[in-house]
Amino acid sequence: MDRSPARSVRSIVAAAPSDRKHPGKAIMAGGIAGGLEIMITFPTEYVKTQLQLDERSAKPRFKGPLHCVSLTVKEHGVLGLYRGLSSLLYGSIPKASVRFSVFEFLKNRMSTETGRLTQPQRLLAGLGAGVSEAILIVCPMETIKVKFIHDQTQPNPKYKGFFHGVRTIIKQEGIRGTYQGLTPTILKQGSNQMIRFFVYENLKHWIQGGDYSKNIGTVKTALCGATAGAASVFGNTPIDVVKTRMQGLDAHKYKSTWDCVKQIARNEGFRAFYKGTTPRLGRVCADVALVFTLYEHVMRLLDYVWKTN
Template identity: 60%
Template sequence: LIMSDRGLVFSAGRPNQRVSAAAAAASGSSNKSLKGIIAGGITGGMEICITFPTEYVKTQLQLDEKVGAQKRYKGPIDCVKVTVRERGFFGLYRGLSVLLYGSIPKSAVRFGAFEEFKKRNSDAQGNLSTGRKFLCGLGAGICEAIFAVTPMETVKVKFINDQNSANPKFRGFFHGVREIVREQGLRGCYQGLTATMMKQGSNQAIRFLVVESLKDWYRGYRGDTDNTRPIPKLLTGMFGAVAGAASVFGNTPIDVVKTRMQGLEAHKYRSTAHCFVKIWREEGLKAFYKGTVPRLSRVCLDVGITFMIYDSFMELFNKIWK
C-alpha cells in the first residue's frame, strides 16, 4: 500500500522494488520542473534576440498618444522607417538589454511553473483535461507576472520611453533601475501589476490550452498513446503560432492599458480601471487595438519559436538527464 498525491494505491512486488520505483518517479517529477526552468530560461534568451524589433515597434505605437496629424508615426511601417532614418538599423534594438534581462527569468518561471502545475494536476497517464490545461497555463502566467514580468516590463517601457525623450536620463539598464527605485521606490517597478497579471494569465492560459490541445489532437490523429513521444518541431512551431494569434485577439486591450500604466506618463492614471476609462473616453475603442498588427506578427513568431526551442531542449534534457 503506497501513499501518493492521488491517494492510497495498492502495489504488488517486493518492498525494495516499490521503494525504488517510488523514488525514481519522485525524482523524475522533480527533475521535470527543474528541466522546465532551465530550458525555459535558454529559450527566453534566444527568442527575444530574434523578435525584439517588432516588440520595439509595438511599444512605440502604444506610447504614441497624440491625436490626428500630431501623431509621430502613421503606422508600424512608418515607425520602422523613422527609427532607421533617425537612429540607424540598430535603433530598432534600443532597450534590448532591458528585455533580455527580463525574458530569461520570465520564460524560466513560466515553463517551470507550468511543468509543476501539470505534474500536480495530470492523471495517471500524464494527461490533462481541457479545464486543467487552461488553469495550469493561467497559474504559469500569474507566476511569471509577479516574479518576473511586472518589474522588468515596467523598466523596459520606461527605458524605451526615456530614450526617445529630448534629454534621456537613463545611461543604461542598471542605471535606469537605480533611478526608478530612487525616485519612486520599489513600487515604481510594480506599476500595472493587476493589468500584467490579467495579461500574462490570459496569455498563457490561452497559449498552453491551444498548444497542449493541438498536441493531443495530433497524437490522437496519429494513433499514438505515448504522450511523451516527441512531435515534429515544425508542427510544434505551427501550433505555437496558432496559439499566439488566439491570445493576441483576446488581450490586446489589456496590453495597451498595461503599457500606459508602466510608461513615464503613468502618473496620469490613478489605477488600472481609471487608465482604461480615460483611454476609452479620450481616444475611443480603436486606441485599445494600437499595435495589433506588429503585435500579431511578433507574437505568432515569438510563440512558435518559443515552443520549438523549448520542446527541443526538453527532448535533449530527457535523453541526457534522467
C-alpha cells in the same frame, strides 16, 4: 508468477507514454528558450510599444508600424530597433523559466500518471504559470522596458544604460516604481499563458493522436505555437495596451487601471485598445512558435543527458 490486478495496472501505467516533465529541466529549458527567442523578435516588441505610447489625444508621430520602423532606422540606424533590449533580455530568461516550471509543476500535481489533464485543469495550470511570472518577473521587467523605450524617444534621454536606469527609477520612485501596472500585467500574463498553453497542448495532443511521448517535429510544433500566440493576441491586446500606458513615463496621468481604461475610451475611442495589434501579432506568433519549439528541443536534449524518474 504474480498476476495480481494491482501489479497489472501498475505495469500498464508504467508502460504508457507520459506527458510529464521534470520541473527542474523546465527551469533550464525555459530559460534557454526565452533568451534566444527575445534576441530574435525584439524589434517587433519595440515597434509595438512605440505605437501604444503614441497617443491619439496628442499629435501622433507614427502613421503605422512600417512608418515607425523607417523613422527609427532613419534617426538611429538599424540598431535603434534594439533600444531597450537589455532590460527585456535580463528578464526573459527567468520569465520563461518561471512560466514553464510552474506550468509543469501544476500539471504534474493535477494530472494522472501519464500526464493527462482535463480541459479546466489545463486552463488552470496555464493561468497559474502566467500569474506567477507576472508577479515575480514580468511586471518589474516590463515597467523598466517601457520606461527605457519611452525615455529613448525624448529629446534628452536620462537613462545611460540598463543598470543606471534601474538605479534612477528606484531612487526616484522606490521599488513601487518598478511595479507600475501590476493589475493589468497579472491579467495580461494570466490570460496569455492560459490561452497559449491551452491551445498549444490541445493542438499538440491532437496531432500526437494519444501518444503523448511522440515527437511531432519542428514544423508542426512551431505551427501549434504560432496558432496559440495568435489566439492570445486577439484575446488580450486591450489589456496589453492598458498595461503599457500604466508603465510609461506618463503613467502619473492615470489614477488607477480603471481610470486608464476610461481615459483611453473617452479620448481615443475603442480602436485605441487594439493599437499595436499588427506588430504584436507578428511578434507574438514568432515568439510563441520559437519559444515552444526551442523548449521542446532543449527538453529532449536534457532528457538525454539528465535522467530523471
